[in-house]
Amino acid sequence: MKMNERHLMQLAAVLDCGGVSEGAALLGMTQPAVSRSLSMLEARVGEPLFIKGRRPLQPTALGLQLAIHGRAILTASRRATDAVQGHLKGTSGVVRVGGVPFFMDALVSQMIASFHQEEAEITVNQSYGNLPELVSGLDAHLIDLAIAPVGTTHPGTAYEFIDILPGRNVVACRTGHPLMRRTRPRATDLAAFPWIAPLPGSPLMTDLQMILLSIGLSELNIRYSGGSLMSVMNFLADSDALAVLPFSVVFALRRENRVTMLPFDIPQPDRSLGVLRRLDAPRVPAADRFVNHIIRVFDDLKHTIKRHENAVVWTR
Amino acid sequence: MKMNERHLMQLAAVLDCGGVSEGAALLGMTQPAVSRSLSMLEARVGEPLFIKGRRPLQPTALGLQLAIHGRAILTASRRATDAVQGHLKGTSGVVRVGGVPFFMDALVSQMIASFHQEEAEITVNQSYGNLPELVSGLDAHLIDLAIAPVGTTHPGTAYEFIDILPGRNVVACRTGHPLMRRTRPRATDLAAFPWIAPLPGSPLMTDLQMILLSIGLSELNIRYSGGSLMSVMNFLADSDALAVLPFSVVFALRRENRVTMLPFDIPQPDRSLGVLRRLDAPRVPAADRFVNHIIRVFDDLKHTIKRHENAVVWTR
DNA sequence: TCATCTTCATAGCAAATTGCTATACAAGCC
DNA sequence: GGCTTGTATAGCAATTTGCTATGAAGATGA
Incomplete structure (x- = not known):
């Protein structure tokens, strides 16, 4: 008993508008077209959808039920066109x-x-x-x-x-870090503190290697690794550890006033x-x-x- | 940007099945028919719905969105057929x-x-x-x-x-009513107790008139009227009032053991x-x-x- | 890398559907 | 009864749908 979805929509429109002509107008169609659709739907269902011989067009129980589904189709269709409109404009x-x-x-x-x-x-x-x-x-x-x-x-x-x-990377540390008292910390000073390693696979990891190379150290005292930014920030703020971080990240977090950057030049990544x-x-x-x-x-x-x-x- | 609901359904079926051929099979159609529908839909929308040159057919964001609405139409349609089936069988x-x-x-x-x-x-x-x-x-x-x-x-x-x-009507009273002690109460006995009038417009009202006529009384001592059955039952159970009630109603309520019927013959309605x-x-x-x-x-x-x-x- | 397999796209055709205009019909209303 | 309003029907052109046959292109495996 598969029936035509378009017909169901028309049925819904007709019942919503209270008349075949009005329903047709709503759908931008002519009355005979909708009238025929309803006839075909009735023929397919094999049961009357409207009570015959009654002027304010009155649906049967089944007609009413089917109209519910027709309405669902109608709204889904409208939403689909909205989705396309929104997509084209980029507003949804x-x-x-x-x-x-x-x-x-x-x-x-x-x-x-x-x-x-x-x-x-x-x-x-x-x-x-x-x-x-x-x-x-x-x-x-x-x-x-x-x-x-x-x-x-x-x-x-x-x-x-x-x-x-x-x-642009910087060496980040907590505000009030011991090294901040110096005007120009030296490489050996940095090596004296624990470090936070970037997430594995992060480009910061290679940056850190480059820094090591440039300051002539073979390895740093890595004390913490694998943390998300929030974890790193928390660790950084509550310890004297140092970390290589993008400048913009440190800058964005300046409001919190928990971390700052050392005035220490490091090689910058290309x-x-x-x-x-x-x-x-x-x-x-x-x-x-x-x-x-x-x-x-x-x-x-x-x-x-x-x-x-x-x-x-x-x-x- | 009104688009064909049938096409939307086909899109949904194709995405659900993971392929044009499978989707077509699900809908009981051939692959080329569905393929063309999708092309027409794409043409109407003016944007690709599938990522070209990719074998496990992959929809674009828009294709995915539209499929959602197509699915809605599909289910509405299915429900409509269910409704008709149910209606015809009388199972819904x-x-x-x-x-x-x-x-x-x-x-x-x-x-x-x-x-x-x-x-x-x-x-x-x-x-x-x-x-x-x-x-x-x-x-x-x-x-x-x-x-x-x-x-x-x-x-x-x-x-x-x-x-x-x-x-078939009876005169109802509470269990343990004074009149129940008599084997054959008389009409004058009935008139001595308060009565409950049926709901206005109820056929019981005319029945009550007939009873009055038959027992030669001009009027009864109406003490309560207008109540629903539950109200009447409550009143009846908590008082010595009498009421004309259908036998089947009193019978149905016998389990509660609150009301019973007097062994008094009254004229029966036709x-x-x-x-x-x-x-x-x-x-x-x-x-x-x-x-x-x-x-x-x-x-x-x-x-x-x-x-x-x-x-x-x-x-x- | 090439042959093969699977899956989608296209072409062409017959049939069904859709939408229109014109018109007949039926129910309400005076 | 006759008028008004709204629905059904007829007939026709245009579109759409679905099919089969076939081509094209990514995926697969030796």
Whole structure:
């Protein structure tokens, strides 16, 4: 007893409007077309859907029941068109964004929040990973975009990379750390304190190796590893340990006044944080909007950083 | 951006089955038919719904979204066919039954409960009324059937009346009523006690008039009126008042052992309780099933009453 | 790396459906 | 009864649907 979904919708429209002509008008059709649809539906069902010979058109129990389902179809259809409209305009949909953990936690999560203020209809799905995982996530279309530091090993021409922040690491420590009393701490001073290792696979790990090399040490006194940014921050704030962190991450967390950075120059990675996308990925306007938002906010961040540094220089 | 609901359903089926061929099979169609539907949908939307050149067919974000709505349509459609199947078999649907208050409360409500044990899918909508209201309810198709006592004034040939229980009234009183001590109370005895008047419009009201006439009294000492059966029972049980009630109602309530009937003969109405339906009403199989159930249970009730009376005769 | 297999896309055709206009019909209303 | 309103039917053109046959392209395995 499979019946035509279009007919069910028309039935619902007719019952909602209280007449064949009105229902037809609602659907942008003519009365005879709808009338015939109803006849066909009745013929298929084999039972009357309307009580014959009654002017304010009156449905039978079955007609009423079927109209319920017709209404469901009607609303689903309307929602589908809404979804397409929203998708085309980018005002609704889902954005799946992957990123390296520390940046996601310190910066992007807040940006997602501010994005949601503007675009309440868009759902953002966040996931974590380092560059290789993110790239394969893009390849498998598991994520729409990745926010990651990308350096000399650009993943390839199949990808678009939008640079949003030059890589810049600092040695972070708690506010009031013993080394902060010195105007210029030396390499040997740094080696005297315990260190926090970055997450395995993180580019910060190679950065840390480079730092070791540059200050002529074979190994550091690693006392903590594997923590998320929040864990690292907690550890850092409650100990004299040191950690290599992106400058922007430390900057973003300056309000909390728990960690700061040592005035110690370390070799900088040839890397930039940016948005990575597959060029051949299907267009997701919601993702476009999200990327635009991210770029805009990062741009603001750059200016804030600049103003902040100028201010610091002046007050020195 | 109105799109074809059938296409949306096919999209949903394809994504659920993980392939065009499988989805087509699920819908009982061929692969090319579905394939073309998807192409047409894509063309209408203007955006890809699938990621090209990828063998385990992978939908885009938009494809996924639209499939959700397609699924909704699919389930609504399935439910519609279920509704028709259920309607035809009478195993689902709604039965709207109207009836005179006392019978509904004392007998039919229990029967509806037992009916629901057998036919869990059928919803029963109960309403109250006396014969004129019930008939106009049938005329306006507000109820599918009426359970009411019908006498000489049969409503007409447009209706079907199924007799289920001959009318038989008794004078009811509480158990332990003073009059129960007498083997044969007399009319003047009855007049000495307060009476409960039936609901206005109830056939019991005319019955009461007839009783008055037969015992040669001009009026009774009416002390309570307008109550539902439960109220009447409560009043009856807690007072020495008398009431005219259908025998079957008193019989049905014998378990509670709160009221009984006086061994006093009263004129019986030329009336029968039965099921009244419009002949031209649309067929509602669920209602048929309900009526069958009612008839069956009332038949059982008749036999029970007979056995009970025989037993009473024996033990006397 | 090539042959093979599976799965999707396209072409072409017959049949069904859809939508329209014009018109007949039926129920309510004076 | 006659009028008004709203529904059903007829007939026709255009579109859509579904099919079979076949081509194309990613996946698979030696």
